[in-house]
Amino acid sequence: MATLKWGILSTAKIGRTQVIPAIQRSGNGEVVAIASRNQQTAKEAAEELNIPRTFDSYEALIDDPEIDAVYIPLPNALHKEWVIKAAEKKKHVLCEKPVAVTNEELEEMIIACEKNSVVFMEAFMYQFHPQHQKVKKLIHEGVIGDVAFMRASFSFYLEDRSNIRLNHDLGGGSMFDVGCYSLHAIRNILEQEPVSVYASAHYHPELNVDTTMTGTLNFGNGIVTSFDSSFDCASREQYEVVGSKGNITITSAFRPDTNEGMIGEIHVKTDEGTEVLEAAGDQYTLMAENFANAVLNKQSLFYDTTKMRNQMKVLDAVYESSKTGQVISL
Structure with missing residues (x-):
């Protein structure tokens, strides 16, 4: 081979x-x-x-x-x-x-x-983990009804203020470092692109980088979403999708590879009860193999430049909104 x-x-x-x-x-x-x-x-x-x-x-x-x-x-x-x-x-x-x-x-x-x-x-390695494909399947099957709300969070407490993640000149900030996952997850799971963005942030007064960021993505169809990232908060890496008949919560949304067996848990709650489903996968290796197959076998990239452009467009707008206080249309 x-x-x-x-x-x-x-x-x-x-x-x-x-x-x-x-x-x-x-x-x-x-x-x-x-x-x-x-x-x-x-x-x-x-x-x-x-x-x-x-x-x-x-x-x-x-x-x-x-x-x-x-x-x-x-x-x-x-x-x-x-x-x-x-x-x-x-x-x-x-x-x-x-x-x-x-x-x-x-x-x-x-x-x-x-x-x-x-x-x-x-x-963006997290998207290769099969737990996210399973979430999309549950949504498509109508298990939680019509989606009305989604939130995504990624944070960890960064005590060392000399850390490169807080260096403005090198592209530091909580949104660039971990918040980009929250934005990506909302767009990835809903399989839609937002029409506008609003964000608010705490910028460190001396370092001039965001240490906490939160905001909303408006999809123009009634679905409400919220995202957040932080270096000031304890560790969280999760998302929740809420529908008319139930909700789905992923508790290790971005680093299930740190769990035993690289297992991600999908918590599904409906009127019929609560069920915990599991999905296992080596997300970093799946990413490397997809990339290599694109080079060696001309197979399609799972994450191509069109998707990269869409992500960057939203990320850019989040920063603009956090600095101007304005809703940014996309």
Whole structure:
């Protein structure tokens, strides 16, 4: 079987602990190199993860003709530079979320990737877990009746105020870091795009990034939704869909991979009672395999550039609304 040869740009924790091991578990990919601007850091990561080759610069890695694709877990503000540079070297690109910090940045990336005929995807791994497909099926079957409301939340308490997630210049903020999942989940589960956005946020007075954000997406059809994200609140990662006959709650919406057996629980409550359904899946590996199949076998991406554009459009509008206090039409 053909395999996709991956290079990893940086030794970021998400790559070391989640994405690299997932690619190594996959049936169609292998990690052949990792780069860091600190050669010793690259060597330590390579030794820890059994990666055969290291580079002391990102440029050197993307120059290597043996590497087919790169995974980019760099700080948000560096995504555009390295997505475009990788594309120009004919490398397929899987980039961490949020893929960009503005609509304009994303368009530049997409243009570069299309010009160079490379596959490009944002790493929203949670959507590959089968629990979400099961939720959609329950909704389509009318188990909870007509959907009237949905809320999605993702937060964790970030005590270290020097953390990169709070660095404005590098694209920090709770919405960029975890709130983007809440926005994505609402649009993904409802399978609709909003017509307007309203958001409100607490911006740290010294760091100038949002540490808590909340708001609503208006779909123009009577369905009310709310989202929130925070670095000031205790850990939550859940969503709830409420209909005329019942509700569905997902308690490990975005990181069910941390549960035993990578199991996600789907709590379904109707007039007939409460039922807890289970779905298991390796979301990071499923993402890596989908990406590799798109490159190797020309299969469709589960998450393509049209969906990426729609997500970025909403994310951009959320920030605009939080800063202006205005409802932003989409």
